[in-house]
Amino acid sequence: MKVAELVNHNYARLTANDQYVWQYVSNHRTEVVNMTLAELAKKSNVSKSSILRFTQxxxxxxxxxxxxxxxxxxxTQSLEAAPVKKFGTIINATLDTLMTHDFSGTIRLMVRSRKVFLYGTGNLQRLMAQEMRRLFLADNVTLFVVEGVDEIKALTRTLTSEDLVFLISLHGESDNAISFAQSxxxxxxxxxxxxxxxxNEIAKLANESIFVNTGEIEISENHTLEVADGFFLLASILFLRYCEFTNQK
Structure with a gap:
């Protein structure tokens, strides 16, 4: 049990003096962990024996x-709070960037296209493609998700300048994605x-490039988490910008 839970569990046994000791400790936890018994007794204005009786x-x-x-x-609380705080910083930075991005060029390409295809190079990217497809269906816009390399080869033979492809890649370094982009x-x-x-090479070849801020969070001594939630924020923001654009028309 945590200390606070132990206090609650034994609350019926505590005197008013015990409750005062706990109130002081709970309000000064960071300082108390570095105090001696005598220092705590002096700071809280109670005797050392009173503090000992409370702890027992x-x-x-x-x-x-x-x-x-x-x-x-x-x-433990410090270690738990640090990753969450960094996650918030990354997400806020991503959101700020995407909210100020000019999507007009991308949206114009979408509006004038006969068909729009989505290709993600990995699991995360494919999930984003599926999320984009789901969002745009709410506005009766059908986007076509390309599921794999074999479909790319077949698709390449049928695409025309009237179509549009979204090429989604975390780092833009996938051989398949670069080959597809060049084609x-x-x-x-x-x-x-x-x-x-x-x-990356893909962004250089594209008609329009959208960048998503990512970052790494250290979650333990030997493990990190790559925060890529911005890809899903982008899907929602792009959809809403598309709706704004088309509603103005």
């Missing part, structure tokens, strides 16, 4: 064990690249 009533053998539990909780460019088929903030 809530199931600790003494002040040292009580302080150790508090310190562990503080360390589209060579055959005069317009396409929009969606990649992270990396200088």
């Amino acid at each position: 009533k809530i199931s600790f053998r003494g002040f040292s064990e009580f302080k150790y539990a508090l310190k562990n909780e503080e360390t 589209l460019r060579t055959n005069g088929i317009p396409f929009v690249s969606i990649t992270s903030y990396i200088d």
